[in-house]
Amino acid sequence: MSETAEKSKVIKGRTGDWEIVLGLEVHAQVASNAKLFSGAAVGFGAGPNEQVALVDAAMPGMLPVINKHCVEQAVRTGLGLKAKINHWSRFDRKNYFYPDLPPGYQISQYKDPVVGEGEVLVERDDGTAFTVRIERLHLEQDAGKSLHDQDPNATYVDLNRAGTALMEIVSMPDMRSSDEAAAYVKKLRTILVYLGTCDGDMEKGNLRADVNVSVCRPGDYEKYRETGSFSHLGTRCEIKNVNSYRFIQQAIEYEARRQIEILEEGGSISQETRLFDPGKGETRSMRSKEEAHDYRYFPDPDLLPLELDPAWVKEIEANLPELPDAKKARLQSQYGLSAYDAGVLVSEQARADFYEAAAKGRDAKLTANWVTNDLAAKLTAAGLDITESPFGPAVIAELVQLIEEGVISSKIAKDVFDRMWAGEGGPAEIVEKQGLRQVSDTGALEKIIDDLIAANPGQAAAVKEKPQAIGWFVGQVMKATQGKANPGAVNQLLKSKLGLE
């Protein structure tokens, strides 16, 4: 851990320094066309209660049947998190009453999850990295949706979401700042999207987090890591269902300060479940430990234990895509990219794919710059995804080629790119149409330079004393050629004619 990261997690209190300790339970909706235990469709945009099978509505005598695809997605995710796959796992019932939970229980995995311990390597903004240990991943059903705003005197229930498969990914308390928590969720999301096991759409709630926040004094966390005993850590509060990076960070900042305030006034933290109110930017109590449900977990007798064939797991493993960490390392070694550029490229699989397609046979670094800077900036401004880019990788490659071959300068390339974005055509086409081909014709350039030196003898003499002043001549040549002069050729000619060589 770097020095700067060490410092950032400290919060100064009136009674001394405090540190934050964070553990996350991320709920990721499994990318699947059907629900976890029914054949009902999963999808956004259907009318209320249009995607409900008899078992989702808990009609009498209806039974759950496991969806193998959802299990495969969980196993794939487990493998992507370098986690232990449990070849024997089991579904339990979590019992509680609520109208959006028709059977009165949620089918989940309590004691025996399908995926055990794993880990995620997370990069901080400053380029350093840390590891978050994954405690487990289990499959469970989502509940339906209660609509409280349709009628002043009644609550409506939409069961379309009821029974949809979720993966709950539980981390150890290994994040020490709100930035680290957000970075972890980002990285986890990237991995899930790479694996194709969750679409990662946080706006639709397809990825959301329960954040466990506690505070402790400097040194306590290290004691916990040495001994494994949670007694060294503070009492935690769980903030439920936070569904954006920004809210995760805001919730943590608020909650940590709330806890510190209580502790500094001699109070104690009571373990409870809290809700984050994005409007007010604060958390508030949802239910205390005393009010916590007794879920009466027990193995679901309608389902057999989930037994996985090791050969099937191996097959899934063999077909895993290249994951972000491996891809980043490869981009660095294969293309000579910086860790930063490689990191930006792999943060989205489509962007990395775009890059690799564009960089084929081209200057790798130059291509990376165009993909991560100019193109990315335009896309972001337009609110577009890389997959929605108006030009494909071949077009970027064409532009880079024009620069590489000296047909246009990098500066002119930016103009060409703006015109491309404006829909004026392809790079070569624009260069030709606009006459942007740079002037490398030494004869023409010599004439301009000779005239310049003749007209400005004082400046020419000064350059001999102060070679940096050559820039003035370069600028003048560019002006005279409307920027089309090849800067390399101009420099070369100026140097020889001014006697700098």
Next chain:
Amino acid sequence: MSELTSLTLKAALDGLAAKSFSAAELTQAHVEAVEAARALNAYVVETPEKALEMARASDDRRARGEAGPLEGAPLGIKDLFCTEGVSSTAASKILGGFKPTYESTVTANLWRDGAVMLGKLNMDEFAMGSSNETSAYGPVVNPWRKQGSNADLTPGGSSGGSAAAVAAELCLGATATDTGGSIRQPAAFTGTVGIKPTYGRCSRWGVVAFASSLDQAGPIARTVEDAAILLKSMAGHDPKDSTSLPVEIPDFPAFVGKSVKGLKVGVPKEYRVDGMPAEIEALWSKGVEWLKEAGCEIVEVSLPHTKYALPAYYIIAPAEASSNLARYDGMRYGLRVDGANLTDTYEKTRAEGFGTEVKRRILIGTYVLSAGYYDAYYLKALKVRRRIADDFDQAFQKIDALLTPTAPSAAFALGDKSDDPVAMYLNDIFTVTTNLAGLPGMSLPAGVDASGLPLGLQLIGRPLDEGSLFSLGGAIEKAAEFRGRPQKWW
């Protein structure tokens, strides 16, 4: 045409095949018998029009040469089975008015094979009870009476309606379910044959759940052969039930009448319980003699954990039930009693919708699954369950089947035990073990007690070996020559 209702299922199927009578005639006779027997309260829903329509369709199929194995046979269906468009309430007020849009797999199998539905049969509420007295529709009355007495007796439970309807000739056979003895004890109390097959033989899809790991459907019929014919149609793998076994269905009727020579039959000493009437003890010995005469070898065996079975059962079954019955919350179907707020609505609906025994079991089940009690009760009960299954596994190393009494008494009077749940639970003492171990168990009539009431013997088999039970049952049936039918008083 009353003689048509007296036929065995086999004889009726033969008569239909020989065109001695039509399915419509056979069904009409049964519809009339059902109407005339309302005093028994066996049917909670009569569907005469549907029955006659199905019968006519059956006659058409037969005319086209498309007769199925149960073509034209009028049957009664326990109200626990969901039947499309026909009230299916598990004899509970909380499911009042519920008409499913779907058909249970077991009943769908019966209709596929040509059977005709006469109506829905009474039962203990949610199959919780041993006397049919917990039904929201009131108890079924056993067609049997003690000699010289007019006192109403229980037909047993929970499949009391099924057993009474079969005994009183109100159907040729009936579906039933058995979670702790609910097929076998009523069969014993009514002089009928009932078999609970191996767990997973019959699909649970569309059967209102009581205790999922124990519930199993099976038939009640008047002969061993009839039971075999019915089970063959009811059984079969169903991908919609994860616990349904992906195995072939043997030709069960072919096992009836097969020689039992050389089969080893165990007699478990732990089933000799205190206070068991001498008549039952004597009948058991008779059963042993009959099987010996048929060529079986009788072996005394020990099932040492038997005494823990009943307590374990009365933890596991309520635990599962407490969760299975959570869906009856007034939100989507059945009874709803509006309250001041959500919790109040839940409480009022469930307070009014469930009967006392169901509430008792929900409370027990909720308690044994609660934090702090789970290990001491539920987990311990699961361990006992494992031991009981191990006992059977070991016994079946040496023997092919077990012979025991079905119930510790003959039918008792309605009201006799309704105030004493523990006395009521003791009815299941010989039957719960097979549910806990998932084994097939059959009850068949083997004699009568001093007051003329039928008594049953139970055969327990290896997993998936219903075949041996049909063979042994056939041998006992033949030797016992039980021909008794209740005197018609209704």
